[in-house]
Amino acid sequence: MATPLLDDPHVSALKAQEPPQNDTSAISVSNVTPISPTTVALAAAPNEQVASIVAPAESATGTVLIVYGLNQEHIVQLVAEVLGKPWTTETSLETLAQGGDVGVVGILARDLERSLEGCERSSLILVNTYCVEDGSAPDDTLTERCDYEFLYSRSPFLRRDLSRFLSLILGQTRPHDDLRKKTRTNFISTTFPDVHAALPNLDILSVGSDAVEIRVDLLVEPAVSGPAAPVPSLKYVGQQLMLLRQHTELPIIFTARCTRENGKFPMDDPALFYKYLRRAIQWGVEYIDVELWLPEEIRRQLAEKKGHSIILSAFHDFSGTWKWTSEEAQRIFTESAKYADIVKMIAMVHSIEENYELEYFRSTIKSRGPGPLLSAVNMGQMGQLSRALNTVFSPITHPLLPMIAAPGQLTAAEINEALHIMGQLPKRDLYAIGSFRSTPHSMFMEKCLNELGLPHNFSSIDRGPKGSVESVIMQPQFGGAYLNPPVASTTSYIPAVSNAARAIGLVDTIAMTSAAEPHSAKSRFIGENAAWKGIRATLTREYVPSAYQNRAAIILAGSEADASAAIFALRSLGVGAIYTVGFKASGPLSAGLEPFTSIQSVKLVEQPFVIVSALPPEKSLLVQPLLRHYGANGRSSPPSTRGKVYLDLTSGLRKGDPLAVATSAGWTAYGFEDVTAWTTVETLRLLVGQNVPFDFVRMASGRPLF
Numbered sequence: 001m002a003t004p005l006l007d008d009p010h011v012s013a014l015k016a017q018e019p020p021q022n023d024t025s026a027i028s029v030s031n032v033t034p035i036s037p038t039t040v041a042l043a044a045a046p047n048e049q050v051a052s053i054v055a056p057a058e059s060a061t062g063t064v065l066i067v068y069g070l071n072q073e074h075i076v077q078l079v080a081e082v083l084g085k086p087w088t089t090e091t092s093l094e095t096l097a098q099g100g101d102v103g104v105v106g107i108l109a110r111d112l113e114r115s116l117e118g119c120e121r122s123s124l125i126l127v128n129t130y131c132v133e134d135g136s137a138p139d140d141t142l143t144e145r146c147d148y149e150f151l152y153s154r155s156p157f158l159r160r161d162l163s164r165f166l167s168l169i170l171g172q173t174r175p176h177d178d179l180r181k182k183t184r185t186n187f188i189s190t191t192f193p194d195v196h197a198a199l200p201n202l203d204i205l206s207v208g209s210d211a212v213e214i215r216v217d218l219l220v221e222p223a224v225s226g227p228a229a230p231v232p233s234l235k236y237v238g239q240q241l242m243l244l245r246q247h248t249e250l251p252i253i254f255t256a257r258c259t260r261e262n263g264k265f266p267m268d269d270p271a272l273f274y275k276y277l278r279r280a281i282q283w284g285v286e287y288i289d290v291e292l293w294l295p296e297e298i299r300r301q302l303a304e305k306k307g308h309s310i311i312l313s314a315f316h317d318f319s320g321t322w323k324w325t326s327e328e329a330q331r332i333f334t335e336s337a338k339y340a341d342i343v344k345m346i347a348m349v350h351s352i353e354e355n356y357e358l359e360y361f362r363s364t365i366k367s368r369g370p371g372p373l374l375s376a377v378n379m380g381q382m383g384q385l386s387r388a389l390n391t392v393f394s395p396i397t398h399p400l401l402p403m404i405a406a407p408g409q410l411t412a413a414e415i416n417e418a419l420h421i422m423g424q425l426p427k428r429d430l431y432a433i434g435s436f437r438s439t440p441h442s443m444f445m446e447k448c449l450n451e452l453g454l455p456h457n458f459s460s461i462d463r464g465p466k467g468s469v470e471s472v473i474m475q476p477q478f479g480g481a482y483l484n485p486p487v488a489s490t491t492s493y494i495p496a497v498s499n500a501a502r503a504i505g506l507v508d509t510i511a512m513t514s515a516a517e518p519h520s521a522k523s524r525f526i527g528e529n530a531a532w533k534g535i536r537a538t539l540t541r542e543y544v545p546s547a548y549q550n551r552a553a554i555i556l557a558g559s560e561a562d563a564s565a566a567i568f569a570l571r572s573l574g575v576g577a578i579y580t581v582g583f584k585a586s587g588p589l590s591a592g593l594e595p596f597t598s599i600q601s602v603k604l605v606e607q608p609f610v611i612v613s614a615l616p617p618e619k620s621l622l623v624q625p626l627l628r629h630y631g632a633n634g635r636s637s638p639p640s641t642r643g644k645v646y647l648d649l650t651s652g653l654r655k656g657d658p659l660a661v662a663t664s665a666g667w668t669a670y671g672f673e674d675v676t677a678w679t680t681v682e683t684l685r686l687l688v689g690q691n692v693p694f695d696f697v698r699m700a701s702g703r704p705l706f
């Protein structure tokens, strides 16, 4: 049967080999398959240069086998597009074994079982896909036969959701690698019986959260007749999870809390927990909460099968007699650590002293050296102090939730206020430095600081005469700034710069370093570049990082400086040749860039996967002929590698409407507003260490942004 192309020579790394390594923005530069011999010389070295700054992902090969339902073949093509790989459909897997590594292969669900007999599975990643729109659920045995399962509905979020799912299960994005390095992390414990009720407020609810917990045990599945079942069905849970994932970019924590630990899941059948948690791994959930009381065999098996999900072990003690200083507390940690990436220990307490004892316990765990992270808090009003002092995955609540998930829970704002009062979060002066255009943006920043209960001042200042920025930075209360437009990374008043900012040549954020002790020899501040992360986050929202590997890119800009963050972001994704229009590069990122000098050069470029325009507004029209030329009706890409991205970084009143032209010519197009919102997320992280989700930034800013 079917279908297109297995002739693409670029079938390469799809899946990162075990286990999760370093950086979320990881890239792969090994396994680079050149587009053309010249591309090798042009691209390999520059990508490696960026790879030394942004740690590369391990690469590996594998075929993604998409199991699909009748009349659902479109999902196979969509998977291939998001992965940037060729695809085919088969009725049997025998031919596959001979054909080797072919990217994406679709097989009808009804053909799977017969096909798998005697088939060598080791290089296959089996993903069952299932459209839940009609309210039905996939067949259990089919799901169990597969490694992963993608539940979907044909919503505007489908592509984004698919990209997130694939990036996670293939180990191409590793949200935990970023989070485990943060000084403090919070997660919001949602307590809705139905995720639908959370959706209108999800953006605001998750300000200050690094992850969202879905309390599966608190979901209440509507009963056809009679009272609701004590445990929501897997079918219902799957649909609820899909809905939540479509509406938040934050990692999800999947929790089925048992009755003894303040939850509703019955404890008479541990296998039930295994079934739900295993399914959560198959659904590509980022964090799985595994209770310590579960039989060791179940915990071991979940750890073995966790793929790229992270395991949070959970232990709650409600007895009121818990002692953090006891042998038992140490034993519980040791036992939990066996199969966990994060150990969560939570106890009900009745005196303030028990918080001090918990802090002592925390220090003993730290002194043990490397091992899983400890997230430990006390419950009850007396335990609230510990909720402020815990730094790893602190459970938080929000006034808009129907109820708190545990006694004594605090909001993100309450924790920050408490930390401030205890002298742990001193008030700082933060600045937006630059053109007056940044004022609405700084109002938004102020709004975020308020929402987060942060004590800082925020002021917007013009760059002013020479020396004026220096005098601001020298003030003892100075606590960080963002600069619009950015300044050269060699600017004398910036004490130190990050490697990325140095390579890009621009600093757009001055952040306090973590080693910012008052008399330390180290610089208290560092110049950073948030823009490239904003660009990268935009580019990878609907395509997995490896979709960019070795593909050609074109960048149009009025100057090298306007393009450098985009070049860095593209290099971090391992793109192949980069062609430039409107400028000739000579800075640190110039190696491997090839200028388009004539219409002749346009003809030489095969099919660019990505076009970025950072042209000045009065010249923004110039990109339109290229978008049309390479659009679906022009020199279109082979169907095997269809899908291409247009990123418009031009701000202000522009000529023409390149975004509309791009969309009508079949490009996946993103405007400046998307990049700015992602960049703002990064800026807030750098300046105040807090996570404000993209959707909140986008919602609060409306359109056009700020």
Ligand SMILES: O=C1C[C@@](O)(C(=O)O)C[C@@H](O)[C@@H]1O
Pocket (backbone or CB within 6 Å): 189, 213, 215, 255, 257, 289, 314, 344, 346, 377, 379, 395, 396, 405, 406, 407, 409
């Ligand atoms: O484990 C925890 C911590 C928690 O019990 C608390 O004490 O805040 C709340 C739960 O939802 C979460 O799963």
